[in-house]
Amino acid sequence: MNATPQPAASMGTAVSPSDRPWFKSYPAQVPQAIDDASIGTLNDIFTRATVDFPDRAAAESFGKRITYAELGHSGDAVASWLQQQGLRKGDRVAIMLPNVMAYPVILYGVLMAGGTVVNVNPLYTPRELTYQLEDSEARFLFVLENFGATVEEALPDLRLDRVVVVKPGDLLGAKGAIVNLVSRYVKKAVKPFSLPKSLPFKAVLSEGARKRPERVPVTRDDAAFLQYTGGTTGISKGAVLLHRNVAANVLQCEAWMRPFFGERQDHVMVTALPLYHIFGLTVCSLFMTKIGGCQLLIANPRDIAGFVKTLQRSRFTLMSGVNTLYNALAHAPGIREVDFSQLVFAVAGGMATQETVAKKWREISGQPIVEGYGLSETSPVVCANRLDIEEFTGTIGYPLPSTDVTVRASDGTILPPGERGELCVKGPQVMAGYWKRPDETARATTQDGYFRTGDIATLLPDGQVKIVDRMKDMILVSGFNVYPNEVEEVLVKHPGVMEAAVIGLPDEQAGEVVVAYVVRKDPNLDPDELRHFCRENLTGYKVPRRIEFRETLPKTNVGKVLRRVLKDEVATHH
Template sequence: MTDGPEPAWPSIAAMTALAAERFPDRTAVVDGDARLSYAELYEEARRFGAALVADGVGPGDRVGVWAPNSREWIVALLGLYQAGAVLVPVNTRFKGREAAGVLSRTRVRVLVTVTDFLGGDYLEMLDGAGVALPDLRTVVIALGRPSGTGVPWAAFLERATTDGLAEVDRRRVALGPDDLSDVLSTSGTTGTPKGVLMTHGRTMRVATDWVAMTGLSEDDRYVMVNPYFHMFGFKAGILASVAAGAAMYPQAVLDVGALLALAAEERATVLPGAPTLYHAILEAPGRDRYDLSSLRVAVTGAADIPVELIRRIRDELPFSLVIAGYGLTEAGTATSTAPDDDPETVATTVGRARPGFEIAVVDGTGERAAPGEVGEILLRGPTVMAGYLDDPEATAEVLSADGWLRTGDLGRLDERGRLRIAGRSKDMFIVGGFNAYPAEIEAMLLEHPGVREAAVVGVPHERLGEVGAAFVVPRPPAPSPDEVIAWCRERMANYKVPRLVELVDELPLTASGKVLKAALRERAAARAAT
């Protein structure tokens, strides 16, 4: 195994301090009317860290952030590291009880949240969850209406003292690469989310590899649609930008018109996101009114990117670098395509292993699968997690003593070492004894000219055990469900053909752009029963 370059800093806190020295006058954050240089960002982060010290937060204590992308999110993140604390981000789609579950399991001491986002008051939801949070001492309201149980952002920063600032400087020096940096939750689409333990060294490695993969630099302007609670938004977003000195443009929600206007006005260069982001941009009315010629880097990832989408990104948008990759919370970014890969390779594979990573595909007996054969994906590399929070049994189930991580994802390696994703092992269903892989069927459905997006799940069937149900977002003129099934019968093995097809306006997505298969299974099962 060949290792990639080691991060140049002992900790994220040290990386932030050095960014202020290397890029003091460079723009660091643009959020509405607010603009911060790297020197100003660092001072705000130190003040936030000193306020945490005043609040009694010690090294290793957990600080939660339950808020949309914003300047305050970035300051809180970089500031809590100055205090030697550990980040616990919370999914912005969670309701009160779900959020309380994460805060309780991770024993969060201070929570940064908002009281007005998409019509919801997170603090109110938390108060109404009925879950005891004995470790939670302080709630900081980053944005929104005042609340009797929360401390406004500005008032919290005022708690910083000269002694507190001196203390954060001592703690920054004491932090090392093996200290815990973050506890991210798994997506929870198949069960209770687990807390993934990462260290400063592992987390910085994710960020610096992303810089190397994209060529991110101090001249870049990075529009951030990926949510910060997710690995992509936090590590390949905020921390990659700090490592490179790039300007950050946090986006709380995806408003395509506002996004295009911002990209044109600010001469944005980097715009990663799920395939749905690029769909939305390409289909946006009046897109030609905006000068998007500055855009340089597009990075996406999914098992089912249509080849035509990649072609359109390359042909109709000015990106000079279009990359697909594969990563997960437990390992960071493990594979990526290369700059000179053709559209079909970018659309149908997630490329080769990143520096320092090994990829293996194994069959049911644990033996290496032959090239082209589907099996479980195993990873070993420098950013694989330290383990699951307070769950040694779950850790032992997926992480071997010699560092191999069982991902639970299915895929196949071709003869050139490129990885194709076949789906989650839990998503696979068996039709009359044949294994059916949703990602494979979805990719074939996307070849239909009337299909814009597709998601396939397995549903119970009396005779065959399970059959496929497809949810299709159509292109006009929309095909009928029967037409889609007939089209599939001409092109797929019979066991792969969906028995049910439903046309929908949109697919249910997590905040990080993943399709909520559990919701589709419930919907398909209810329909099959009738």
């Protein structure tokens, strides 16, 4: 891929100097570094799983499971079909699917064919879809029929070789027909659309199965993903994740987690985070493939009632989510009828986990939320709490093996523990750069080769990292820094509050003022009562000047609150 930017600096696996404070806090069985020689390709991980665990369940969707052997067979059919269509090594293939059974099969097929995956959020508008497909120069698009109307609207502006239409029941056998009927006619989830040259996914599988795919010499320095940043802070950019970046992060996660797994081999990960999101992709899909576990695919996590029913009838040992998802589940009817007795751990990332949510989850499930941290640009995991914590820590834990972090002032000076500054990261999981944007890559990289995360953090004496906030979300009130996370944390501690989002808005006197948007749990809660509560817990300049009650907050469909959207709404109305 000649347009792929090269790493701004060598991201080796060795961390130096060896006296990083976090090493003293590592669990005894966790190494300080992973072995660079053991980092292969994602194709190696897939192939080994199909050979070592052929009869184990690889994924479950709507109550139906497929084995690793079946995953390999169907994935090979996708790879063969793509090659028959003229896919060349490095060509981009877009996947616009929620967590349905076809997703891991298509993922496997694209990578085994030598392609590069472009993950697309199915809820994108035609404008957003057009931008991403044009920017990535994708040749093929696999899309769920529920979002066919979006593709139809965007199609005149797209240069795609072929569109493949997937149904939610594909690969589910006889049960798939029922799933498709319910989706189309009961839930009315499929808008009418016309894509004349498209092909149904079933036809791809049958055509591809007639011929074995050609083996492609994929190396660990080839691009596996163009993973587009969420665009919550500006224009969306494609992070070029090489096979070595993502495979290294899978090994880092394994080194951190495996010592706590015990003897059992049949782990099942509740996969509610969308697989097109880097957290779900690495921690739920690829990591489970590496250890021969099963992904319990939740196609629509926003359907909390349906999600709870799935949990009630499923056996699971691992769980991943974001703060808003754990909060919604903790307050959902029927959650106490779920059997959490086999749950080994529940991990959270994507946004700050709030203490009130963590406490409620611990009380319901018996397990604390183990918080981690990462970004699209870091494949994603940088830091994670130890898995043997008894209570929620409020930090993002320790840098993973082979990961180095520093906290820096605006001039690049490395700050001592306890001081606030920008968190910067170096490690084998850090991207090669931004797709076709060498200027952005340079801007995001320090002179000594660390990736600048844009997050404000402090390093604790024992090596734990605590995120304070996004640099771009910080509010400046009369020269004082206010971090929205801190104010939100106080707001949600009020018993009448379900969710809160805090932003800064321009003010002639103070420069900016704090404004809070609140979803009430208690419909009788009034702004004065809530402001009084804030005054008891926050210094004066941090107390919201304005409090607005809302039915919902704008979120990404991973559940991250979009503060930028709230700011844009205000700007539009003025």
